[in-house]
Amino acid sequence: xxxxxxxxxxxxxxxxRIDMAVPGMATGAGVGAAVACAAxxxxxxxxxxxxxxxxxxxxxxxxxxxxxxxxxxxKNTFQLVRNIIPPLTTKKHKGQDGRIGIxxxxxxxxxxxxxxAISALKVGADLSHVFCTQEAAPVIKSYSPELIVxxxxxxxxxxxxxxxxxxxLHALVVGPGLGRDDGxxxxxxxxxxxxxxxxxxxxxxxxxxxLIAEQPALIQGYQKAVLTPNHAEFRRLSEAVLRDPLDSxxxxxxxxxxxxxxxxxxxxxxxxxxxISDGRxxxxxxxxxxxxxCGGQGDLLSGSLGVLVHWALLAGPEKTxxxxxxxxxxxxxxxxxxxxxxxxFQKHGRSTTTTDMVAEVGPAFAxxxxx
Ligand SMILES: *[C@@H]1O[C@H](CO)[C@@H](O)[C@H](O)[C@H]1NC(C)=O
Numbered sequence: 001x002x003x004x005x006x007x008x009x010x011x012x013x014x015x016x017r018i019d020m021a022v023p024g025m026a027t028g029a030g031v032g033a034a035v036a037c038a039a040x041x042x043x044x045x046x047x048x049x050x051x052x053x054x055x056x057x058x059x060x061x062x063x064x065x066x067x068x069x070x071x072x073x074x075k076n077t078f079q080l081v082r083n084i085i086p087p088l089t090t091k092k093h094k095g096q097d098g099r100i101g102i103x104x105x106x107x108x109x110x111x112x113x114x115x116x117a118i119s120a121l122k123v124g125a126d127l128s129h130v131f132c133t134q135e136a137a138p139v140i141k142s143y144s145p146e147l148i149v150x151x152x153x154x155x156x157x158x159x160x161x162x163x164x165x166x167x168x169l170h171a172l173v174v175g176p177g178l179g180r181d182d183g184x185x186x187x188x189x190x191x192x193x194x195x196x197x198x199x200x201x202x203x204x205x206x207x208x209x210x211l212i213a214e215q216p217a218l219i220q221g222y223q224k225a226v227l228t229p230n231h232a233e234f235r236r237l238s239e240a241v242l243r244d245p246l247d248s249x250x251x252x253x254x255x256x257x258x259x260x261x262x263x264x265x266x267x268x269x270x271x272x273x274x275x276i277s278d279g280r281x282x283x284x285x286x287x288x289x290x291x292x293x294c295g296g297q298g299d300l301l302s303g304s305l306g307v308l309v310h311w312a313l314l315a316g317p318e319k320t321x322x323x324x325x326x327x328x329x330x331x332x333x334x335x336x337x338x339x340x341x342x343x344x345f346q347k348h349g350r351s352t353t354t355t356d357m358v359a360e361v362g363p364a365f366a367x368x369x370x371x
Pocket of ligand 1: 263264280
């Protein structure tokens with residue numbers, strides 16, 4: 001059942017603290033929690049009456065963290081994702097549902113930008129542009145006739161070449177297959193500055209995050225940025241930004257603190273459970289995925305997130321019930337990626353690769369958000 005997991009579980013208050021209430025707690029401080037929990041159970045029952053997964057399974061999942069905040073925060077986050085998806089109509093013209101740019105792709109890495117760009121298309125973007133180095137361009141083009149590929153990233157005019165396209169792009173995904181060449185990173189720094197100046201939303205992953213760890217000021221306070229670090233990238237970022245060794249005992253707090261230290265930039269920490277924060281709330285995505293950890297899954301996430309960020313910002317906070325649109329977009333992309341992994345694994349088992357997951361984007365999306 002698509003709706004059986006992935007609930008909003010915690011909320012933030014004050015400086016880097018998460019308020020928690022343990023369901024069923026019998027102390028004085030737990031009275032409010034008990035009331036809240038009873039109400040949450042009632043709410044869940046009502047939702048389940050509509051959608052049907054077994055109540056026990058959902059409650060167990062929702063409360064397995066022993067954290068609940070208030071009913072207000074215990075939303076069916078999937079519904080919020082559904083709210084931001086633009087309807088398919090015959091009245092639209094090409095490009096309206098999303099023109100996404102991927103910045104990355106060099107001699108060594110050509111698969112990552114391809115996976116990000118094709119995932120954006122499969123989620124529902126109309127056009128995917130890839131801005132990569134000259135050498136990488138013919139390779140990436142040869143993977144797919146569906147991508148528009150610009151061999152500009154290692155050119156001395158890279159920033160201007162990409163900037164020209166910015167007015168036509170709804171979101172940029174920076175980092176897939178970027179590598180750590182100093183010259184390329186300098187160009188990407190210029191591209192990020194130009195994107196901020198034009199208010200273009202950016203999703204930053206992989207070696208784009210390496211650049212942010214070196215120069216956090218590049219993204220500091222930019223409300224249209226989402227960072228998608230894996231475990232190692234999160235550690236590096238946290239230590240660079242907070243100047244403290246990472247406290248691994250409190251995963252929610254760690255993501256919240258990093259987001260706040262970056263001026264409430266949205267952070268998605270990928271892992272066994274994905275933890276998402278916008279500096280105010282913490283969301284967790286525990287949609288069932290698979291135990292395969294093949295390379296490229298992060299690119300599927302960043303590419304689909306590019307599209308969802310655009311849709312979410314277009315829909316605005318009315319459609320996301322007051323929650324930050326980027327938080328909802330991130331939850332959508334995380335649950336989609338995990339569902340793709342789950343479905344691909346059911347068919348291919350150990351031999352599952354990211355190509356198999358990309359083939360599941362359509363059915364997984366329909367199952368989670370359109371059923
Ligand atoms: C980030 O959000 C927190 C919690 O709402 C708030 O206290 C803080 O002022 C915000 N910081 C910025 C830079 O907006």
